[in-house]
Amino acid sequence: MLGEKELIKLFPDFEGLIQPSGIDLPLEDVFVQKSAGSLIDNEKNLPELEKLEGPIYTLKAKTAYSVTVAPKVKIPKGYSMLYRPRSTLNRSFISVHTAVGDPGFYGTLQFMVYNYGEFDYQIKKGERIAQAVVFKVSGSGEYNGSYQESE
Structure with missing residues (x-):
């Protein structure tokens, strides 16, 4: 796992979001199915998704949402990202479901957020919802899937 000195060099677009062992990912948009x-x-x-109006979103109890985070991410070749939810959300019965970021991926990250609680939960655009943890990967190619965006 990479620490903040390496992260700052590899991900200059995330200045101000770098933590000792990862990169904070702020909420951008929220969608319902x-x-x-x-x-x-x-x-x-x-x-099909419908974008909700922000900047404050109400996540209804027992409901799933698709969310995006900002800014777009470019994972350098030879590195991979794992995305983990912020502990504040876990403590509030909110879960962030994520995937693995492959070497070479460029684009908007999209996660699923689920409110497991019995009550609605409010969250504002720009709040940190997940953290990307970056690992070196040896012997890998680059992502070339259907979710790749153009730079």
């Missing part, structure tokens, strides 16, 4: 989706024979049929 408006249609069904499917994954059959590796064919992705993503659900």
Whole structure:
């Protein structure tokens, strides 16, 4: 795992968000699901999403949301990111479900947030919801999947 000195060199766009062992990821947009989706024979049929109005979002109890974080991330070749939820959210019954960031990925990170609590939860755009932990990866190629954005 990389520490803050290495992170500052590799991720200058995240200045001010670097922590001793990771990069804080602030909430950008929140979406609700408006249609069904499917994954059959590796064919992705993503659900339609509706963007909620901010800057303060109310996460209803027992409800899932798709969220984006800012800024866009560029993972250098030879590195991978794991995304972990901030402990404040865990303590408030809010979970952030994430994936692995592959070497070479560039784009907007999208996570799922679920309110496991019995009560609504309010959160403001720009609040830190997750932390990216960066690892060196040897012998890897680069991400070239359907979620790659152009630089």
